Amino acid sequence: MSKSIFLINNDGSLIELNEEGYESEDLLQRLLAEYPNLLRMDNDEGKPTRWLLVKREMGVPDDQSMNRWSLDHLFLDLKGIPTLVEVKRATDTRSRREVVAQMLDYAANAIIHWPIERIQTEFEKTAGSLGADPGQVLQNFLEESTSPEEFWNAVKTNLLAGKIRMLFVADEIQKELKRIIEFLNEQMDPAEVLGIEIRQFSGGGVKSLVPELVGQTMISEIRKSGNSKQWDEESFFSTLEERNNERELNLIRNLYNWALQNKVKVIWGKGKRTPTFTLFDERDNRTLPIFRIWASEITYLEILFGRYAKEVTELITQESRRDFADRITEATGKNFTDDEIEKYPSIHIATLSENQVKDLLKVYDWYLSILRKS
Known part of the structure; x- marks a missing residue:
């Protein structure tokens, strides 16, 4: 009408x-x-x-x-x-x-x-x-x-x-x-x-x-309009079991177990629906970023280059970040532009093999050793 x-x-x-x-x-x-x-x-x-x-x-x-x-x-x-x-x-x-x-x-x-x-x-x-x-x-x-x-x-x-x-x-x-x-x-x-x-x-x-x-x-x-949710280890992995396949779940457990073995700090997210955790190393009253895991129906590892550039720039310079990115590329096959090493690129975890995750964690062993030498 x-x-x-x-x-x-x-x-x-x-x-x-x-x-x-x-x-x-x-x-x-x-x-x-x-x-x-x-x-x-x-x-x-x-x-x-x-x-x-x-x-x-x-x-x-x-x-x-x-x-x-x-x-x-x-x-x-x-x-x-x-x-x-x-x-x-x-x-x-x-x-x-x-x-x-x-x-x-x-x-x-x-x-x-x-x-x-x-x-x-x-x-x-x-x-x-x-x-x-x-x-x-x-x-x-x-x-x-x-x-x-x-x-x-x-x-x-x-x-x-x-x-x-x-x-x-x-x-x-x-x-x-x-x-x-x-x-x-x-x-x-x-x-x-x-x-x-x-x-x-x-x-x-x-x-x-x-x-x-x-x-x-x-x-x-x-x-x-619901409130945010405080995630923890139990709720994170139980939700992951419901949404993702066993292979992907095991890869994320490997990443999480690395955090426990290296005694780094795990900060659980507060997203209403998407469970996350972020890893930090605490040194001299500083909280130094490592990486973040997103676990919706599609799971990602977020590389915190942007935070490295701001918060640990005296340890991880731009040249070091390029080296860092190249090491991750060698481990996972994921390439990074010069622009990306100033930001927050991510890797789809399902695309990685178990060996690639192991190699990636070796890169983070190297990064952690730099943080802990400071």
């Missing part, structure tokens, strides 16, 4: 604006890229969510291809939650099942195949293409709420935990698709599935765009 809205002129007269469709899907996509506030939703404080555009037409890889699919937009919010946006007009002839399946394909592969370094690079290219300084754009977005390093680390954390947002945008979201969105959003955690209708009205020489959020229900809000 066609709708209308009315604008009131300063003289009290009304301008009637009637609903009309968009000339093209590309027009709506361009509007979102230029005016991301059209994606109107409130954050936890009841304020409008602010968006950082990473890229329009973001390539999504799979196991065989670097750019198997093309996502309409990738945005990040202030919490570093990756938001996958697909734009569809009501006149799109594809079935709602095809549209939803496509988005789920994007999401399932993005959390596995998007390294944080690629997201950073695409953001920098996007800002540069607009003639802006990427660092300044990011600083303006963050407004001192957090540091750039903490922000990018949050993005990586969210990706590894599967904490993403899937957003369907259209001039009209049919009731059948709306119900699918609501159902998925109620069932999925920590991921979120929402829709935004952006209806267009025109008349009297002016146009108006009216966004409306779709998909938030009381059930989904209650389920996603």
